[in-house]
Amino acid sequence: MNQEHNQYVEKFVEMVKDVRSCMLITNEKNAENISGRPMSISKVDEGGNMWFFTKASSYKVDEIEENKKVSISITNESSNNYLMIHGTATLVNDKGKMKELWSSILKAWFPLGLDDPDMTLIKVTPSEVNYWDSSSSKMVVLFNMLKAIVTGKVYEEGEHGKINL
């Protein structure tokens, strides 16, 4: 089971390793007003956790403090990567981790670099990964090796893979 779990995580990490950005969706508790904003993905670690830098004073941080349940949407036409991820967000205020994940491209948001006091990390731990994969423009969904591990509720088309992490 644990080995199986690791296999799913590996597959997930492989799937998103070249994805640079996604839509981070918060405030799901208040269905009148879910909110989404594009985020640059700093890293997807080997445990499948997705790491983001953000301003500690940002509104999304307040939303996460109120409700840790978030979703991540990826629609990448050029790589035919389509994922809907549900998970739990954690705010990580760890300078060591920030240093590990820092990249110069982040200066666009944080000109002061790692000395910026208004900086925190968001770690999203996926609990459910829905993906659609295609090698053609038809968006036919691959089953191949993943067919066997499809779990959870059956979706209408029965054609997309769902990995429960």
Added chain:
Amino acid sequence: MNQEHNQYVEKFVEMVKDVRSCMLITNEKNAENISGRPMSISKVDEGGNMWFFTKASSYKVDEIEENKKVSISITNESSNNYLMIHGTATLVNDKGKMKELWSSILKAWFPLGLDDPDMTLIKVTPSEVNYWDSSSSKMVVLFNMLKAIVTGKVYEEGEHGKINL
């Protein structure tokens, strides 16, 4: 005001005219379980309405019947197109409209073509469009001509445009 509205709609249509697919997010009322699936965009008409073909028997149709409030997420890295759209979905069971929007690529989902009895249209009328635009990898948000028309609540970064349609 009406002219201004048309200007926003035109800008929106221009923004998404080359986007082929998006994530359609439903079931926002039940915050425990928003659901998203990639959809091929058949057309964005001059009124800003987004049109999709779908199976009438699909689960998303049930969800829309229960709650018409939907969101659409677009994260297109190659074109640097990032949009979060909130709107209202309507189910349109109009064969004439289907004929107008039909394209042979849809045969991947509907091998029977327009004769398929299990076919309906989803029309999403955006009420709010949040977009982020970038000409560089930094995802700096353009203000230019749109700066003047930014409305609604101020977001944390104050750097993305929001068009209220």
